[in-house]
Amino acid sequence: MNNFLLLFGIAFSMLALMIYVIYEVEKWRSERRVLTALYIEGMMLTMNIGAYLYVAYHCLFYFLVINGAYAFLGLYSILSIKSIERKRGVIYAIFSLFMVISEFFMGSLFVVLQTGKPATIDSSVENVWFVSVMLAEMSFTFYLSFRKLDKITRNYLLSLLLLMPWFPALFSNVVIPFWASAIIMIGATVMIYETLYNQRLRANQETFTTMELMAIYMLMMLGEFLYFIYSTLVVFDISMMIAMTWFIFRSLAGPNPIKGNYLRNSKLAFGIIFLTFIMEFFMGGTLDFVEGVFSPGISGFISSLMLPWLPLNSVQGAIWDFIDIVGSVLGSVWFLIMMGIEMGFLAFKKMMEMHVREVRVRMMLMIIAYAIYSIYIPNFSPISSISQYIPYLWSMGIGTMAPVSNSVLVGLIGTYVVYAILSFLFGSRNLCAVTCTAPLMYQGNFYDALKVYNRTSRLGKKTLTSKLSPWYKAIALGISIFVLASAIVSYLNSEGILHFTVYGVDITILIYFIWFDIMWYILFISIPFLGTFACVTTGYCYWGVFNQAVSRIGLFRLKVKDPQQCLNCKTVDCATACPVGLTDMRASFIKNGEFRSMKCIGIGECVNACPYDNIMFYDVRHWLKEKFSKVSS
Amino acid sequence: MEDLFLLSIIAGVMITAIVFLLHEAERVKSKLGFSLVVFGFVMMITMFLGASFYLLSPSNLSLAEAILINNFTMIAYILLVFPFIKKFKVKFEMSSISSLSVSLLAVINEILMSLTFNIDCGVSNLFYFTFNSGWFFYPMMAEMLSIYLIHYIKGEFRKDLFPLIGITSFPPTLIDNAKWFYSSLAISLALSGLGVINSKGFIRGIYVALILSLLLLFKVYIIYDVVITVSMITYYFSLLSQ
Numbered sequence: 057m058n059n060f061l062l063l064f065g066i067a068f069s070m071l072a073l074m075i076y077v078i079y080e081v082e083k084w085r086s087e088r089r090v091l092t093a094l095y096i097e098g099m100m101l102t103m104n105i106g107a108y109l110y111v112a113y114h115c116l117f118y119f120l121v122i123n124g125a126y127a128f129l130g131l132y133s134i135l136s137i138k139s140i141e142r143k144r145g146v147i148y149a150i151f152s153l154f155m156v157i158s159e160f161f162m163g164s165l166f167v168v169l170q171t172g173k174p175a176t177i178d179s180s181v182e183n184v185w186f187v188s189v190m191l192a193e194m195s196f197t198f199y200l201s202f203r204k205l206d207k208i209t210r211n212y213l214l215s216l217l218l219l220m221p222w223f224p225a226l227f228s229n230v231v232i233p234f235w236a237s238a239i240i241m242i243g244a245t246v247m248i249y250e251t252l253y254n255q256r257l258r259a260n261q262e263t264f265t266t267m268e269l270m271a272i273y274m275l276m277m278l279g280e281f282l283y284f285i286y287s288t289l290v291v292f293d294i295s296m297m298i299a300m301t302w303f304i305f306r307s308l309a310g311p312n313p314i315k316g317n318y319l320r321n322s323k324l325a326f327g328i329i330f331l332t333f334i335m336e337f338f339m340g341g342t343l344d345f346v347e348g349v350f351s352p353g354i355s356g357f358i359s360s361l362m363l364p365w366l367p368l369n370s371v372q373g374a375i376w377d378f379i380d381i382v383g384s385v386l387g388s389v390w391f392l393i394m395m396g397i398e399m400g401f402l403a404f405k406k407m408m409e410m411h412v413r414e415v416r417v418r419m420m421l422m423i424i425a426y427a428i429y430s431i432y433i434p435n436f437s438p439i440s441s442i443s444q445y446i447p448y449l450w451s452m453g454i455g456t457m458a459p460v461s462n463s464v465l466v467g468l469i470g471t472y473v474v475y476a477i478l479s480f481l482f483g484s485r486n487l488c489a490v491t492c493t494a495p496l497m498y499q500g501n502f503y504d505a506l507k508v509y510n511r512t513s514r515l516g517k518k519t520l521t522s523k524l525s526p527w528y529k530a531i532a533l534g535i536s537i538f539v540l541a542s543a544i545v546s547y548l549n550s551e552g553i554l555h556f557t558v559y560g561v562d563i564t565i566l567i568y569f570i571w572f573d574i575m576w577y578i579l580f581i582s583i584p585f586l587g588t589f590a591c592v593t594t595g596y597c598y599w600g601v602f603n604q605a606v607s608r609i610g611l612f613r614l615k616v617k618d619p620q621q622c623l624n625c626k627t628v629d630c631a632t633a634c635p636v637g638l639t640d641m642r643a644s645f646i647k648n649g650e651f652r653s654m655k656c657i658g659i660g661e662c663v664n665a666c667p668y669d670n671i672m673f674y675d676v677r678h679w680l681k682e683k684f685s686k687v688s689s
Numbered sequence: 690m691e692d693l694f695l696l697s698i699i700a701g702v703m704i705t706a707i708v709f710l711l712h713e714a715e716r717v718k719s720k721l722g723f724s725l726v727v728f729g730f731v732m733m734i735t736m737f738l739g740a741s742f743y744l745l746s747p748s749n750l751s752l753a754e755a756i757l758i759n760n761f762t763m764i765a766y767i768l769l770v771f772p773f774i775k776k777f778k779v780k781f782e783m784s785s786i787s788s789l790s791v792s793l794l795a796v797i798n799e800i801l802m803s804l805t806f807n808i809d810c811g812v813s814n815l816f817y818f819t820f821n822s823g824w825f826f827y828p829m830m831a832e833m834l835s836i837y838l839i840h841y842i843k844g845e846f847r848k849d850l851f852p853l854i855g856i857t858s859f860p861p862t863l864i865d866n867a868k869w870f871y872s873s874l875a876i877s878l879a880l881s882g883l884g885v886i887n888s889k890g891f892i893r894g895i896y897v898a899l900i901l902s903l904l905l906l907f908k909v910y911i912i913y914d915v916v917i918t919v920s921m922i923t924y925y926f927s928l929l930s931q
Contacts, residue, residue, distance in 0.1 A: 117864075127858045
């Protein structure tokens, strides 16, 4: 009890002094006051370091030298500084850094006072004293700066503040803090993307501040992920200290003065997407560990991977294992759930912007399909164990669930038949705009805004229009034949006629793994260089190509009520809105009164964008209506 | 360890009080205000005296004596000031004598605080440690530094007094450790040299005396103690009377 009161007294006095210096620096009433505050803060830092060294190692000499030297030299430094008015950023940075280092050594001191043993990075940070003092300081800084900060920076800082209390060592088990931080981070990511989307029409957005925050989130999640593999929170602790430094700095200095436009600068857009994606990768992996999908420890993790592990003594083995790790996380159920929540919310926001009922219904079906068809049925439903025998449940065609064999032929071929019928009747949108997981990710409001890169990026421009270029045909046909051949090999292999696997992995399973757990995500994060829906525009998706080919000969098309209206149209919003980049639809509307293309997957943005409500979907429903009306007349 | 922290907290409170009183001494505009500052210092002195009495031979009697000493100061102040309160409500300006008095009182406080804490720590050579322990030097350094910072914020920068803060940070007699002794001696000599260059008159004399006393530390420590105490009084006096 006495020990507790003692520690409380030290922590409280430190906090009180820190609050004073934060106040002085934030208010900036005079340069000398600020420098004095900085000096006092530095004194606390050296006192903590000295006290720690003294208590841990009984080294009075260093304690005295460190403190004495700082008292004099620190004072000499601030007396020598002439003006800091133009160096506010530097002062804020030093101040923030000093604060965190000071807190760190206070944590170290408390550990050694409590245990009598020297502290580690982990024990210095993962204790209630460090966390509570840190939270109090961050909250106070935020409170003081609140009025001078703009709404966006406030939201960014608040999201980070909410993430700070979840230090695993403060809880009886890691499930609560890891889940809490994941949920908060998902919410924060949605908020960040909403912010960027809402700012899209401005000359510049808070792109650099966003990337800073995203980098911190990424580090936090990396720390949590590594905890399960190496049983250490060091990286997580470092990320929390960086987060605190950034928080204090940005609270005082405001957002990054360097701005940029993510719709004009592809590198900026890529930076944001890439950082988010890496963060999501580690978050998905962490949640897989928390939920028991992956086993902890290095050997546990390796045993949880989808492909067999190869020795790392060759380049081939290293590449294989890298693909294995990346694909296993990206294809894991909790990664998909996390992405679904995040992207689903953004897609929902986009849906609310749509005024055409059919488009809204399609988007709602897309969100529901992600939850039920892609997540619930194959993973959690009572039929999950037998889903490979059921037609329609091979959600991405060959390779989705199992090698091709007699036992699954009904499920596999049945899936192709059902999808072919649906694509013939309603167009490939039954897959590419509803049941596939890709449209949910592409159709979030932020990502949808990036369709501008279909028109401006060097590679994206080459995929524009409905024309099937020779390279598109080569890719689509080549891959389709390759997959078909692989399916035959897989079948022969399962029948024992042929013995062909890749390191023990069935060829169709491997293709699915590489296509949809690796390549699809590469395409996704490459939006700034390829544009949106690159899965459609490049012809790489063999499952999509099959459905699009059926759709092309089927009943689905876009029709216009009055082609003359298109002739007089000045805006051509339909072509601008198309996320696939089918910019030639207007010419087809004028010439034929309709638009048919293998690449048209029925997203419906053109229908929604047309200012005259002139465009409409045409499918089996309209065809039947026409037939019945002819018969009745 | 807990005792050490408890004493540190008490020392911190006392330092804050002394800095407050020194700061107030510079700002007082009436005789009453100045008398309150003096009263504050005297109260602290009697408090330390009472505590020392008690700690030297803890008993109910010595405790009663300690309380009595404090009560006596309070009653004396009330009897001396309150009947003549109107006479104290007159304009006051710090003179050399009043500055010197306040400086002396502050240093006496320092010495007594060090004495009290050293009694509590149970040191053998009480006189030596009263002037050569951390309880003497560091509270003193903290007070000097605080006053210096207060003046710095106001825009005053006394270059000549600045090395004294460093000298009090590195007292060679602080611990019985050769590494510390020689390194702090070198630092103190260097700072004293800096002081000699940047000062003039009496203050320069103090720095010269410090150099000599530091060099004499190989033979005798008491001269150093005397000079450092005088330098403290000079420091406060210089700041208060400027």
